[in-house]
Amino acid sequence: MEDFNDVESDNEFNPAPAEDSGDEKQTQSRARQSSSRARSRDVDVDADDDDGEDDAKVALSPGKVSGAGGDAEGDDDVNGEADDDANGEVEGENGEDDEGEGEDLGAGDDDDEDDEDEDEEEDEADAVGRPRKRQKRGRRNQFLDVEAEVDDEEDEEEEDEDIPDEVHPDDLLDRHAANEHDDRAHRELDRDRELVSQVEVEKLAAAMKEKYGRNRAAQSDAAVIPQRLLLPTVEDPTIWAVHCKPGKEKEVVMSIMKRIMDRGKTREPLQITTCFERGEATGFFYVEARRQADVMEAVDGIQNAWPRKAGGEVGTMLISISEMPDLLKTRKTKILEVGTYVRIRKPQLYHMDLGQVDYVESNGVDITVKVVPRLDYGANEDLNAALDANGKRKRGFAAQNKGPRPPPKLFNSDEAKKRDPRNLNQVRMVDKKHWTYKGKDYINGFLYMDMKVNQVYTDSVEPRLEEVTMFAAGQEDGTENLDLHALSQSLKASTSSSDYLPGDRVEIYQGEQSGLAGRAVKVHGDIVTIKVSSEGPLKGKEVEAPKKGLRKAFNEGDHVKVIGGKYMDEVGMVTRVKDDRITLVTDANTESITVFSKDLREAADSGGTTGTMKWDLYDLIMLDAATAAIITQLDRESCRILDQNGNSRTILNSHISGRIDPRHGAIAQDANGNEMRTGDLVNESGGEGRTGKLLHIHRQTLFILDRGQTANGGIWVTRTQNVMSVAAKGASAINTGRDLSKMNPAMQINGGAPQPMMPPPRIFGRDKMIGKTVSVRKGVYKGLLGIVKDTTETEARVELHTKNKLITVNRDLLIVKDPATGATLDINGRFGGGRGRGSTPSGGQTRYGGATPGARVPDWGGARTPMGASGSRTPAWGMSGSRTPAAAAGGRTPAPAWGRSGGDGGKTPAWGQGDGSRTVNPYTDGSRTSYGGSGGAANVSVPLFFSAESLYLTTPPRTKAWGSSSRTPFHPSAGVGSRTPAYQPNQSAYNAPTPGAGPYSAPTPGGAPTPAGAHTPGAHGAYSAPTPYDAPTPGYGGAPTPAAGGMGMDQPTPGARYGGAYGTPAAAPTPGAYPETPGGFADDDGPRWE
Amino acid sequence: MSTRSLRACLLCSVVQAESVFKQQGCPNCESILSLQGNIENIRDCTSTVFEGLIALNDPNGSWVAKWQRLDSYSPGMYAMKVVGVLPDEILKTVEEEGITYVPRDGTGGEEVA
Structure with missing residues (x-):
């Protein structure tokens, strides 16, 4: 009883509430208790009052008889008092009086005790968990509290004292002495008994709870269990994810709720336990049930729910137990603070605009947001718009079509006054400019909107500086006041949780481990293992903590480096630490800056780094x-x-x-x-x-x-x-270049307008250069070897051997090399040939012929340019030169050619001369010989010489070939007379053709013949025409030509040349035996040209 | 049930139309919040901002209910997360009742993480 004294205080004297007293068990137990008490009192009375023993007994009996419940005890007391009167009961008169009083008394006492008993029982139940009732009753009985609070025993004493006073002063003494003592003992005994009966009471309480439990608000015992102990087990029902129309999840769940309600009253209630959605338009909702069939039953026929998708695809998926908690995971809504920046979601006009929280209602839902208004002051209002009956919908619709939304600008009352005064009202305020315009509040130019939290975005707000300055500029004194604190509030969320490295000093500031400090030992995902260094039972132990509740710890005096935020890379010394805000003095300029601890790291290096700026001044x-x-x-x-x-x-x-x-x-x-x-x-x-x-x-x-x-x-x-x-400065030179072609006399020679250059001949099919091993002749990559991967008309993509790099090089700059030997190849032969098939050579030649009369030698020797300019055959050349590497090589690889020519060339002339007719030589040797012949133009000849030579002599074997070729003619010249053209000036015309064939082996252009022809310019011109004709010949293939053509005699030469050109040493012997040459030639040629 | 007028009880997260709260009060916490007929209390103790709907059919047999601490409540519609805070007086009452108030704003979920 004493245990409950304080708790039950207000409950005493509570006239037993119906709900409690009506309980059968209770009544029974009470009855039992009281009877037992009555009995014990009997004994006492017997012992104490010897006199009235009998009377007492007599007196007692009716009490016992009538004493259903509490009366018994009352009689007891009465008994005690009645002792004095002796036989009072029987006599009636006095006794009645006394008894009456006594009974009253007894009833009071009795009630008291009875109540206590009841209360005890109730309290038993209450203590187990029925707080609400107590509250309720407390309220009802508030006026009785004072008396109720009095302690039992004292109470009784007092009462005992008081009541007799009223009754009979004489009675008092005796009764007092007798009763007081006895009661104590009795009660003690009673208490013991009650203890025993408590078990029963507890049962009772459980029953009560069972009965009324549902009405409890938040169940305290359930709330105490941490959620991690509630993780699902296999015994729990399973959850199925069911497809539904995205965005209709809520409606589906509501429909199912309705079905649950409807079917709940029928004989077949739905068997699912819950059905829920996550508040996201994922196209899924979830049903928790024991069996999938139950799910289907609940879901079937619900609008927008697709338990079976079209085509038999399953629209229901089982969620594994491990994923179940994730399904119900919710993210805590960020608690908005005043000053935080948010982005507006609604209304549409301000969608994604930056807003600043101005006020947060205590419920955390209603907020006031300050935004920069977007107003046009009625400029775009459609005055003719028909007003709808309810007006709203229509306006909303119209608003959507209202053109572009006005730019954000602070509210301007003047403008509003001017344009739209009807809707403007001023609200008198002492210190603020406060207006209402169209029912909205504008203070200091800002619009203040009352919104709900779900009308704003709080995540990834990322305010831009312009926007922020809009808010900052609103200061009345005009000073820009960037509220960096507010900014940081917004930014805090956007920056991800900081990184911890093993060795970092950290402290836990959240959760039950709060206050622990130590060093990070291990970082795994979001969990940091910390070796605790702070005092306490955990000291020296390793503790795991989530990053969330961690922050880096620093002490004043620490040397730190800023690793994030706008002060990144600043190094300095900590001067003040307040929570996670740390002030440090930078080493660089002893400036005091405050940063979050997460942006800091202990600095190993000293000295401020200036940091590398991405931009430069005047960028x-x-x-x-x-x-x-x-x-x-x-x-x-x-x-x-x-x-x-x-x-x-x-x-x-x-x-x-x-x-x-x-x-x-x-x-x-x-x-x-x-x-x-x-x-x-x-x-x-x-x-x-x-x-x-x-x-x-x-x-x-x-x-x-x-x-x-x-x-x-x-x-x-x-x-x-x-x-x-x-x-x-320097402007004209580059771009106002004069048209050189117009100033070129050589071009003027041809009279009038220079003809447009011949379009470059097209080479069809795969470029022969591709796949060749080449070396670069000039430029950065000079000397490097590579393989041609791709070509255009002017350039080649070369994959370098050395660097594994693709470079683009002008084709002119490439020398074809033998991949095996590294020897320089004359690919030109092929190219030249290819080109020879085209019209260029012929055209070129014709022109050449034309040009020749002029100043042939100089023209010719006048280097390439004029020729190119004149567009004469040289172009054929020049072009091939520019385009065909081989030709180019011819044009420009003097060095190798030279070197060789040094030897061979030296020989050649000798040779030519030695062999008599120099005429032959020119022919055979191409240009070179001709120079030898024309000798006089030594200077001029050099380039030509090069070209000729290079054409001939790109490869060492060629030298031989050359020799052979030179020889070959000899034979024929002597015997077959195929050489004849060379011999005979007349036939120099035919020489021309040869070159025609030549171009295809490039030497032709050597133009060597031409110089030869120089002697017979007239004829030359005439004969040059056929040359083109000749050009095709090679096109046919080498073989036929020699056979058929009268010019066939040339063939050997080219043949030999080919041999040389291809570097076939085999060809070298050929010269030795004339007959072989054609054979070799034919062989060589066939495959080549096909 | 239109979605508009729905409110969620901040204490037990039950979701009902405002009119239902007014007529019948909260099925679970009526004794504490006494919402019935008391618009002001309804405004204070319920919120229009909530996420996730749970149709609760069998509070005792459901793990979801257990996890959401709905297992002692009556069947009905509940929210997964309710945004808002109970007024301080109410909180005090709740605490006096010996009830541990678990906010329904999603913090419960974070404890686990």
Whole structure:
């Protein structure tokens, strides 16, 4: 009883509530208790009162008889009092009086005790967990509290004292002495008994709980169990995911709820336990049930639920036990704080606009958000719009079509007054400009909207500086006041949890381990293992903690480095630590900065690093797609820029979206139509007449640096039309190049308009260069070996052996090499041939013939250019030269050729001479010989010589071939007379053809014949015509030509040449035996040309 | 049931139309919150911002109910997460009743993580 004294205080004297007293068991137990008590009192009475023993007994009996329940005891007391009266009961008169009182008394006492008993029982139940009732009853009985609070025993004493006072002063003493003592003993005994009966009471309590349990609010015992102990087991029902129409999850769940309700009353209630959705439009909802059939039953026929998808695809999936908790995982809604930046979701007008939380209602749901209004003050309002009966819908609809939304701008009351005064009202406020416009509040230019938290986005707000400054600029005194605290509030969420490295000193600041500090030992995912160093039972032990509740710990004096945020890379010493905000003095400039501890790391290195800036001063940068700006001042975390509109402002480095690389050779037109380019000096044509150096040209905008100025770092911005170029330095030379072709006399020779160059001959099919091993002749890659991977007309992609790199090289710069021996090959033969098939040679030759009359030798020897210019056959040449590597080699590989020619060449002339007719030589040896012949033009000859030679002698074997070829002619010349052309000046015409064939082996162009022909210019011209005719011959294939053609006599020569050209040493012998040559030639040729 | 007027009880997360709260009160916490007929209390103790709907059919046999601590409640519609906080007075009452108040705003889920 004492145990419950304080608890039950208010319950005493509670007239037993119906619910409790009505309980059968209770009544029984009470009855039993009281009877037992009565009995014990009997004994007492017997012992104490010797006199009245009998009477007492007599008196007792009716009590016992009538004493259903509590009366028995009352009688007991009465008994005690009645002792004095002796026989009072029988007599009636006195006794009645006394008894009556006594009974009253007894009833009071009795009630008291009875109540206590009841209370005990109730309290038993209450203590187990029925707090609500107590509360309720407490309320009801509040006026009785005072008395109820009195302690039992004292109470009784008092009562005993009081009541007799009222009754009979005489009675008091005796009764008092007798009773007081006895009662104690009795009660003690009673208590013992009650203890025994408590078990029963507990049962009772359980029953009560069973009966009323559902009405409990949050079950305290359930709430105490941590959720991790509630993880699902195999005994739990399973969860199925069911397809539904995305976005209709809620409706589906509601329909199923309805079905549950409907079927609940029928004989076949739904067997599923729950059905839920996660509040996301994932196209799934979930049903928890024991059997899948139950799921189907619950889900079947529900609109938008697709338990079976079309085509027999299963729309129901079992969720594994391990995934079940994840299904129900919810993320805590960020608690909004005043000052936090958010993005507006609704209304549509402000969608994605930045807002600042101005006020948060205590329920955490209703907030007031401050935004920069987007108002057009009725500019776009359709006055003619028909007003609907309810007005709303229509307006909403109209609003959607209302054109572009106005730009965000602070509320301007003047404008509103001017344009739309009807909707404007001023709210008188002492210190604020407060207006209502169209029912919305505008304070200090900002719009204040009352919203719900779900109307804003709180995640990844990432306020941009422009937006933030809008809010900052709202200060009345005009000072920009960036609320960095608010900014950090918003940014905190966006920055991911920091990284911890083993060795970092950390402390736990959240959760039950809060306060532990130590060093990180291991980091695994989100769990950091910490070796505890702080005092306590855990000291020295390793504890695992989630990153969430961790922060890095630093002490004052620590040398730290900033590893994140805007002060990144700053190094300094910690001077103050407050929670996770740490103030440090930087080493670099002893500036005091405050950063979050997560952005810090203990610094191993000392000394501030300046940090590498991505941008340089005067860099042209891009702010957004349309805005360019130039950096006029650079700071650590911000820079001052001057944009193309001439606005200067400070932005964070992170807001620079990129650098605009200066376009090389960008040109702009100045006011006079003259061009200017970067680096030019310009003068402003009007205005202040500023001057400066043109730094950047960006579209029509010029960024000009005038070092004499101080504003904006000397930079000024203007449009191209506003300046005049002072000195067009280096402008004309490059681009205003005169048309050289017009000034070229050689081109004029041909009279009038220079004919357009022949289109480059097309080579069809696969370029023969592809796959060849080549070496680069010039440039960065000079001397490197590679394989041609791809070609265009002018360039080749070469894969270098050395670097595994593909380079693009002009074809002219390549020498074909033998992959095995490394010897230089004359691929030209093939190319030349290929080209020879084309019309070029013929055309070229014709022209050549034409040109020859002029100044043949000089023209010819006058190097390539004129020839190219004249478009004569040289082009055939030149072109082949430019295009065919072989030819190019011919044209430009003097070195190797030379070297060889040194030997061979030296020989050749000797040879030619030795062999008599020099005429032959020219023919055979191509140009070279001719030079030898024409001798006089030694200087001129050199290039030609090269070309000829190179053509012939690109490869060492060729030298032999050459020799052979040179020899070959001899034979024929002697015997067959195929050489004849060479011999006979007349036939020099035929020589021409030979070259025709030649071009295809390149030597032809050697033009050697031509010089030979030089002697007979006239004839030459005439005969040159056939040459083209000849050109095709090779096209047929080498074999037929020699056979058929009268010119066949040439063939051997080329044959030999081919042999040489291909570097077939086999061919070398050929010369020895003439007959073989053709054979070899034929052999060689066949495959080659096919 | 239109979604608009639905409110979720901040204490037990039951989801009902506002009118139902007014007529019948909260099926689970009526004794504490006494929402019946008391618009003000309804506004204070229920929230229109909630996520995830759970149709509870068998509170005792369901793991979901156990996990969401709904197992002692009556069948009906519940929210997975309710945004908002109970007013302090109510919280005090709840605590006096000896009930551990578990906010329904998703924090419970984080304890596990």
